[in-house]
Amino acid sequence: MSIQFHERKKKWVVTWRNPWTGKKHTQGFDDETSAVAFETAQAEIAAKERALLRKARRQKASQSRISVKDLLESYFRLAHSNPVTIRQAQYHASHVLSAFGHRLAGQLNRQDILNFSEAQHLRGIAQITVNRRVGILRAALNWAVRNGLLAANPLHDLRLPHARARRIAPPTAKEARAILEVAAPHVQRVVILGLCAGPRIGPSELFRLEWRDVDLATAMLRMPSAQKNHLEDGRDIPIRSDLLPILRVWWRHDSTLDIRHVISWGGRPVRSICRAWHTALERANINRRIRPYDLRHAFATYALAGSADIGSVASLMGHVDASMILNTYQHVQSAQKRAAVEAAPDILGLASREKRVPGI
Incomplete structure (x- = not known):
């Protein structure tokens, strides 16, 4: 950022660069006092923008490093208050953690979930239970996006087969x-x-x-x-x-x-x-x-x-x-x-x- 006096234009010109876009900008003033005041204000704005930019870069870097295990732990700790709901969800989430706990949350994909579903079916798990377990993972991913922990939900467009609960007749x-x-x-x-x-x-x-x-x-x-x-x-x-x-x-x-x-x-x-x-x-x-x-x-x-x-x-x-x-x-x-x-x-x-x- 600089201030120069242009003889030809009879103007004081302030030059600065936008930290977000990198583009160079200029603006002219009739007197030096106004130019200095503008330069000071732009310097303060630029400093704040650079801080925000660094924060965004750090956030983006952390988003790429959060694991499914860390994500689910944060989700249950911060997003839920009902202990009964938490216990039930954690039981189903334990099966998701066994499969994906070590994986980076942002790198999950549709094929991962299809493989997980197939493995669950081989163990005799009903489709409605599989849907619930995947649903907990997807809810945690949506929560992470809303709270800035992830840039996007990699499973936002995932569709699972519709399933109905199996009715068990009560004891006669x-x-x-x-x-x-x-x-x-x-x-x-x-x-x-x-x-x-x-x-x-x-x-x-x-x-x-x-x-x-x-x-x-x-x-x-x-x-x-x-x-x-x-x-x-x-x-x-x-x-x-x-x-x-x-x-x-x-x-x-x-x-x-x-x-x-x-x-x-x-x-x-x-x-x-x-x-x-x-x-x-x-x-x-x-x-x-x-x-x-x-x-x-x-x-x-x-x-x-x-x-x-x-x-x-x-x-x-x-x-x-x-x-x-x-x-x-x-x-x-x-x-x-x-x-x-x-x-x-x-x-x-x-x-x-x-x-x-x-x-x-």
């Missing part, structure tokens, strides 16, 4: 009784409470239930609610009259041992019943897939089959939207389907038209 009455007969005591409690109260089976709800949450005098329990779109930390569930005597027996047993949690093993709260559950299925000679969570599905299914209204079932299960019951939990049985088609009145008088069949 016969299967539930068979499991209850052979299960370990703590699993028996899970079966009974799962079928009678419809909680989420796991550490988000049922395994957090303590005896202080159970009021045997008023036949009401306060089920801790999973942190999924809930404004309250629990919901009130009436205790069935046939369940009350069983709960009293459990309470007397646990209170003598100073056990706080309703579901416990060896006096301690449990985090998982996976192994004990599969052992119970084997002992009950049940070969098809049934998950502990399907007890919750069974609660909704059989409550609706018993003419319970959808709104009450949704409230008991902790759903804000009652449509979740119809879309997810009602496994309609053959008898219910037959009852549905027989429920409508015979407005055509078909029963009296035995001799002439319409439509022939």
Whole structure:
């Protein structure tokens, strides 16, 4: 940057170069004072622009170095606050990390994801689960772009095959009784409470239930609610009259041992019943897939089959939207389907038209 006086033009001329484009610029002034003031202002602007340019270059360099592992760690630490959502997402993300953790995030491509999907299929993973795992990676990449960690999402145009969740029929009455007969005591409690109260089976709800949450005098329990779109930390569930005597027996047993949690093993709260559950299925000679969570599905299914209204079932299960019951939990049985088609009145008088069949 410089100031010169041009005799021919009778002008003071300021010359400077744009740090972004590298182009040279000039501007003339009638007096030296104005030229000096302009030069000073342009020098300050140029200094700020050069600082921004250096920052942009450093950012671009860091963008090219961020790994998938570092990206996902930052994404879970900064983009999420719900611990339940984080735990679920981290489980699925662990499979992505096994495949791409060491790779640079910006260098992933469509073929990488197709190879990952194929490898998952070979291990028996359903397409809907593959989509969820890839979806977590793509969400993290989008978040990185929004926050300046990546210049672009390399998977922005990726399209995966549409997949539907595989519905697992809840345990039948016969299967539930068979499991209850052979299960370990703590699993028996899970079966009974799962079928009678419809909680989420796991550490988000049922395994957090303590005896202080159970009021045997008023036949009401306060089920801790999973942190999924809930404004309250629990919901009130009436205790069935046939369940009350069983709960009293459990309470007397646990209170003598100073056990706080309703579901416990060896006096301690449990985090998982996976192994004990599969052992119970084997002992009950049940070969098809049934998950502990399907007890919750069974609660909704059989409550609706018993003419319970959808709104009450949704409230008991902790759903804000009652449509979740119809879309997810009602496994309609053959008898219910037959009852549905027989429920409508015979407005055509078909029963009296035995001799002439319409439509022939």
